[in-house]
Amino acid sequence: MKRGGGVSGAVSLVMIFCVLCLAVFAVLTLSTADREAKLARLTAENAANYYEADRQAVELLANLAAGRDIPADVDWAMTGGEEGTLVDLTLPVGEEQSLEVRARLSQDAGSWEILRWRSVYSGDWAADETIEIWDGP
Amino acid sequence: MEERIRPTKSGLFAIELLIAVGIFSLCAAICMGLFVRSEVMSQEAADLNRAVSAARSAAECYKAAGGDLEKTAELTGGGVLDAGTLFIEFDESWQPLPSGEAGAFELTIALDQTTDGQDIGYASALLEVKRYTRTGSEAVAEALLLWDIAALEVRP
Numbered sequence: 001m002k003r004g005g006g007v008s009g010a011v012s013l014v015m016i017f018c019v020l021c022l023a024v025f026a027v028l029t030l031s032t033a034d035r036e037a038k039l040a041r042l043t044a045e046n047a048a049n050y051y052e053a054d055r056q057a058v059e060l061l062a063n064l065a066a067g068r069d070i071p072a073d074v075d076w077a078m079t080g081g082e083e084g085t086l087v088d089l090t091l092p093v094g095e096e097q098s099l100e101v102r103a104r105l106s107q108d109a110g111s112w113e114i115l116r117w118r119s120v121y122s123g124d125w126a127a128d129e130t131i132e133i134w135d136g137p
Numbered sequence: 138m139e140e141r142i143r144p145t146k147s148g149l150f151a152i153e154l155l156i157a158v159g160i161f162s163l164c165a166a167i168c169m170g171l172f173v174r175s176e177v178m179s180q181e182a183a184d185l186n187r188a189v190s191a192a193r194s195a196a197e198c199y200k201a202a203g204g205d206l207e208k209t210a211e212l213t214g215g216g217v218l219d220a221g222t223l224f225i226e227f228d229e230s231w232q233p234l235p236s237g238e239a240g241a242f243e244l245t246i247a248l249d250q251t252t253d254g255q256d257i258g259y260a261s262a263l264l265e266v267k268r269y270t271r272t273g274s275e276a277v278a279e280a281l282l283l284w285d286i287a288a289l290e291v292r293p
Contacts, residue, residue, distance in 0.1 A: 011150070011153050011154050012153060019161060019165075022168040026172055033176070033178040033182070036178070036179055036182040036183075037179075037181060040189075043186065044185055044189050051264075052285065058287040058289050059287060061258075062259040062289065063258075065258050112289055
């Protein structure tokens with residue numbers, strides 16, 4: 001390097017490196033934020049589906065207690081017993097989940113005792129049998 | 138004879154530096170735009186997550202209270218200001234505010250007026266979470282969540 005001059009191309013190399021770093025970090029940040037936004041939307045959609053099924057279950061139980069008609073497309077079963085009438089309901093929550101409800105209608109007050117109120121996975125699944133697991137001697 | 142000006146090394150270096158700074162500034166401006174966009178998206182996702190969390194909590198309290206808004210207000214905070222509507226206000230960092238104070242986010246549970254007063258065995262309501270953008274005295278509301286919820290009425 002001569003006095004008063006500079007290394008020809010060094011500045012360009014440093015600039016290219018800095019620009020590449022900036023571009024890579026910017027794209028990574030944007031893709032992370034995009035995935036976060038998609039996950040948040042999915043969570044919100046899932047919660048909305050759950051509360052829609054929850055509302056339907058409440059409405060169905062109230063209709064059953066009052067002796068009103070139940071829509072034909074609802075998956076439900078009723079069994080009578082000494083302690084009261086048992087009702088099982090299964091309602092879809094989105095595409096791969098369902099809400100399972102089991103409730104007992106007391107004979108005197110006409111109120112429900114909730115025995116089960118849970119969301120379960122109802123989609124298809126396949127067991128992974130590719131890993132060899134030691135099953136004992 | 139015509140005199141020709143020969144470029145010096147320092148002159149070439151200065152031109153290269155100038156071009157490099159120009160290109161770097163342009164790329165940096167584009168990348169800064171992307172960073173800002175990412176920050177906005179990230180903030181919106183965080184707000185939506187907090188809104189879902191607050192809405193779930195309020196919905197479960199509503200169900201536990203058997204559709205009674207006064208009891209729900211005791212569990213969740215907030216207040217029943219309008220007839221049949223529970224208001225819960227939150228600040229920008231989702232901290233609950235005292236009843237009646239205007240916040241950046243608002244959760245409301247409004248009883249279904251069409252079934253109100255009828256003995257149908259359950260209480261139906263509309264749960265809504267809104268974000269308010271305030272400029273001066275004007276406030277623009279944007280709906281984040283809108284759910285239909287219902288609770289079996291608790292009988293003594």
